[in-house]
Structure formats: structure tokens, C-alpha cells
Amino acid sequence: MVIQLGFAQVRTAGVSQGDWFKYELTLDWEHDLEVTPEDFIFADFLQGDYVILTIQNISGTNVTGQFTIHFENTTEKFLTGSVDLTTGEGDLRNWLISANLNANDPLSTREIDEKINETVIQTYPMGPRETNHLVYSYNTSSGEDYSTLNVNLYWDKEIGILNEMSIQANLQQNGTLMGGSGSWILIESNIQQIPEFTQPILILIILMATLLITILKNKEKITPKPLS
Numbered sequence: 001m002v003i004q005l006g007f008a009q010v011r012t013a014g015v016s017q018g019d020w021f022k023y024e025l026t027l028d029w030e031h032d033l034e035v036t037p038e039d040f041i042f043a044d045f046l047q048g049d050y051v052i053l054t055i056q057n058i059s060g061t062n063v064t065g066q067f068t069i070h071f072e073n074t075t076e077k078f079l080t081g082s083v084d085l086t087t088g089e090g091d092l093r094n095w096l097i098s099a100n101l102n103a104n105d106p107l108s109t110r111e112i113d114e115k116i117n118e119t120v121i122q123t124y125p126m127g128p129r130e131t132n133h134l135v136y137s138y139n140t141s142s143g144e145d146y147s148t149l150n151v152n153l154y155w156d157k158e159i160g161i162l163n164e165m166s167i168q169a170n171l172q173q174n175g176t177l178m179g180g181s182g183s184w185i186l187i188e189s190n191i192q193q194i195p196e197f198t199q200p201i202l203i204l205i206i207l208m209a210t211l212l213i214t215i216l217k218n219k220e221k222i223t224p225k226p227l228s
Contacts, residue, residue: 014099014159061085
């Protein structure tokens with residue numbers, strides 16, 4: 001009899017209380033309808049100049065954070081949300097996922113079909129980082145009508161925070177065209193890059209330290225000559 005053991009991916013919070021992340025927002029909107037982005041969901045995030053997400057509380061895999069949405073007219077709006085990193089439930093969903101997920105790992109235990117596509121190196125204010133990349137792609141058509149939606153999300157692998165999100169959407173229905181694109185990119189954070197010592201750099205440091213110790217030891221053995 002063959003016994004197969006399955007090990008579930010352990011979900012952990014990679015962020016800490018007080019960590020903050022600042023995102024720059026861009027929006028390009030085109031349409032033939034007499035509507036504006038304010039008519040749509042997430043209007044605050046689309047209209048804001050930038051957004052700061054501050055981690056307020058962590059309890060196990062439950063994380064609470066506050067959004068500060070800053071507008072060009074200097075006004076601000078505050079929104080609070082939370083997420084369970086295990087189930088993926090909560091309004092911080094997609095802004096924060098479990099730390100240390102790998103390619104083919106599901107984002108949560110609730111949506112097992114939403115899996116990390118790949119892990120790639122991306123450069124952000126924290127420096128070059130390993131990021132988990134997920135792509136959503138949705139396309140439908142019926143006669144002349146069609147709709148497409150493409151979403152790219154990048155999370156920092158080590159801490160699980162969203163580093164970048166881009167959206168591209170197009171819709172034609174009954175001859176009416178509507179489409180646009182938006183992006184949220186991490187531009188600043190309290191978390192600084194931690195230098196990684198590669199092997200050549202580490203060897204150089206050891207050689208320099210050894211040389212310095214040798215010089216100091218030899219200096220102690222030298223007896224100064226009296227002046228004649």
C-alpha cells in the first residue's frame with residue numbers, strides 16, 4: 001500500500017505593524033459614453049494622486065491596514081481594510097498575500113485556481129526583489145460585441161506586499177466603445193533594501209580583514225630604532 005502525504009503551504013504575514021507602502025497611480029480612460037471614472041467602483045483609487053497603505057495590526061494571518069488616499073487638491077480620504085492571508089477573504093485581498101509563496105502556489109485556500117504564474121526579479125525602491133507574478137486574462141465575444149480584461153499583479157515574495165498592478169480593459173457593446181488602463185506602482189516604503197553579500201564580495205571582505213590583522217600584528221613586533 002502506498003501512502004501519499006500532502007503538505008499544505010504555510011501562510012504567514014511578511015509585513016510588520018507600522019510598515020507603510022506608497023503607490024503612484026496612473027489612469028488613461030477612453031469612452032464614447034457620457035460617464036467619468038467616478039461612476040465606477042474603486043473611484044477613489046482611480047482619482048487619487050497617490051495612496052499610502054499602512055499596516056495597523058497583525059493577528060496570526062489576519063492583517064489590518066489603512067489606506068490614505070491623497071488627491072491633487074491636497075485633500076485626503078482614509079479607508080480601513082483587512083485580509084485573512086489563509087482564506088484570502090477581506091478587502092485587502094490582492095494588496096497583500098502570504099509571504100514566501102512560490103510558482104504554482106494558490107493565493108489562498110479559498111481560491112485554489114488562482115495560482116502564482118512565476119517568480120521574477122523586479123526593481124523597486126527596496127532594490128531588486130523577487131516578485132510573485134500573477135496574470136488574469138478574460139476575453140469574450142459575440143458578433144461585433146467583445147470585452148477583454150488583462151490584469152498583471154506583482155507581489156514582493158519575501159513580505160507579500162503588492163509591488164505593482166496594471167489593468168487593461170476594453171469593451172464594445174451595441175456599437176459603444178469603452179476602455180482604459182490603470183497602474184499602481186510602489187514608489188516608496190519604510191522598508192529599505194538589505195544588501196546581499198555575494199560570494200566574491202564576501203571573499204574580498206575576508207581578505208581585507210585578514211590583511212589588516214596581519215599588518216597590525218607585524219606593527220607590534222617592530223622595535224623603533226633610537227635616533228642617533
